[in-house]
Amino acid sequence: MTLLALAASMAMASSAMAQEPPVPEPPSERVLAGGRNPVVSYLMQAYGLSEAVAEERLAVQSEVMELAQRLERENDPAYADIWIEHEPVYKINIAFLDKNERQAFRESLSPRLRRYVQIVPVNKSRKQKRQDLEELSAALRSANIAFDGWFEEKKQRFDLGVGSASDLARAEPLVPPRLRGTVDLVVRKLPAREAPPTGVVSGDFIAGGHAVWISDNPAHPNPTQCTFGFPVRYGASRLKGVLTAAHCTVPAPQIFAHRFGNPVHFIKFDWARPIIRKLEGPYDYMVLEGSSALGDDGLYDVYFENPNNQVPGVTGNYFDIYAYAAKASMKVGDAVCKSGDTTKLTCGTIKAIDGTAFGYPGFFVVSNTSQPDLTAPGDSGGPWFFNPGTGSKAIAIGMHSGGTEGCVGRDCNAYAMFIELIDDHDATIKLPSTP
Incomplete structure (x- = not known):
């Protein structure tokens, strides 16, 4: 398996405002995940399996x-x-x-x-499926019809969804004649970008899974916006940066990450000037400059919360990310998990590798969660991963981009960008061996 080691934690510094209201306390210490593997726990819940x-x-x-x-x-x-x-x-x-x-x-x-x-x-290669899905996507985009879709492997048919009966009537004649016998068009809830602020995640240093704050005042009525992804290196000089979703935009020139120390303080990023911002096709990420403030303390982590034991038996608050998986090695049916600012630790099953969302194919789609909600506003940018064995070790897969809203549990679909796509724009995941 071609896997590359991956860093997912950082430490930075900035001064706090003297008059800040009290800030919620973080976990008393960094506790690596223990207990049951979250993927094992998910499979037991979702499919009624024994642990073995x-x-x-x-x-x-x-x-x-x-x-x-x-x-x-x-x-x-x-x-x-x-x-x-x-x-x-x-x-x-x-x-x-x-x-x-x-x-x-x-x-x-x-x-x-x-x-x-x-x-x-089968009759279609992966290349042919991608080409057909792009042709279908282009046809619906030309009429400004919102839709999502994927190739249903078990049925060997394309599954396209639109948001209303009127859009269904408009979409049906747009399907290319050669594909009409292989396409199912239905009305369903469509994915939405999930940037609006809800909930707070705090930690003792910056890591994938920590919340993005739009204010350094915890008394702000909606202090958080989206979730941090993974640390990166970018440009010819391999400068330090940090990822989140590109569609996360706020009306302020800075964003903040909350850091606990002595004294408590916030870390400021220039939100208005991302080094790289790609929000097109299958891309939904931005790189925020970290410069010398971004420390590498040897911890390559994803922070998570597991409220009410919603993924049963998983303890601690950090997974060690030691590698990432290429798109070619991920398959429909794989069980994977996410850490998001709003829904916390959640898991599901991949239902599509080249799913269409926001008008373009290339996203992976996850569904069939056993948690109360798989995806919600505030999760965007959050890390997707899976745990191949016991203990705290995990492999990075991608970054959360959006999901169906107003759904419950197994009916929800989450949409995410494969993490390897950042390589297309002179950015690379921070590896333990990267200077």
């Missing part, structure tokens, strides 16, 4: 990531994709563009994978 069976599925998911990387390297022109089904029977579908049974390939798999693998013949 959930752990087995997590182990299989990790092996599938490695298999996906292997198939990319082998470059078999007939290889189409992989997806995982959890219900009604657990299986790993490996799709090819022919009907060859591939006995030698089956025998090359581990005994664990062979138990679940099915070879599935």
Whole structure:
């Protein structure tokens, strides 16, 4: 599995206002996650599994990531994709563009994978699915119709949603004739960018998952806006920066991160002048300059809160992010988790890798949560990750961009940007080995 180590924590300094009202106390110390793996806990909740069976599925998911990387390297022109089904029977579908049974390939798999693998013949390659989805997206964008969508692997059909019956009537004739037999158009709740302020997350240093504050006065009626993502390096000089979602905008020239120390203080960023800001196609991120104020203290973390034990058995408040996963290694059916300022620690199952949101394909879509709400205003920019084993170690996947609002639990869809996309604009994730 091609994975790169990833930093997700920072420390900075600034002075506090003398007359500030009291600030909510953070956890007394940094406590690494313990107890049950959140992905295991989620699988138990979502699919009614025993802990042993959930752990087995997590182990299989990790092996599938490695298999996906292997198939990319082998470059078999007939290889189409992989997806995982959890219900009604657990299986790993490996799709090819022919009907060859591939006995030698089956025998090359581990005994664990062979138990679940099915070879599935399909008609569309990943490239063709992306091209078709872009063609569908362009057709609906041309009429200013709001929509979302993805390719439903199990059905081998495109699933497109619009917000009203009138938009459905307008959209139906826009579907290209060659695709009409493979497209399902429905009315449903659509994703919204989730920047409005709700809730507060505080920590003893800046890390992925901490809240972005729009004021250094905790008495402000709505003090937080969005969630910090991961630290980065950018430009020829590899300067220090920090990520959040590009659509997060506020009417103030600065934003703040809350830092606890002696004395309590806030850290100021120039919100109005992001170094990099990309809000187009599959991109939704900005890099805020950290300069010398951004410290690297050896902690590569994602902060989380687990109120009311909503992901059962998960303790502590930080995950150690040690790597990131490329888009090519993530698959439909993977179980993943998020830390957001509003909904806190939540988990779900990937339902699409090239989902369309906000008019463009390229986002991954997560659904089927067991928590009260998977996505809500204030979560944008928050880190998505998964835990491949026991303990506090986790792998970064992406940054939260938005989700369906007014939904409950399993009916909610979350939309996120793959973290590797920042590489396209001269920014890279901060690695433990990066100067």
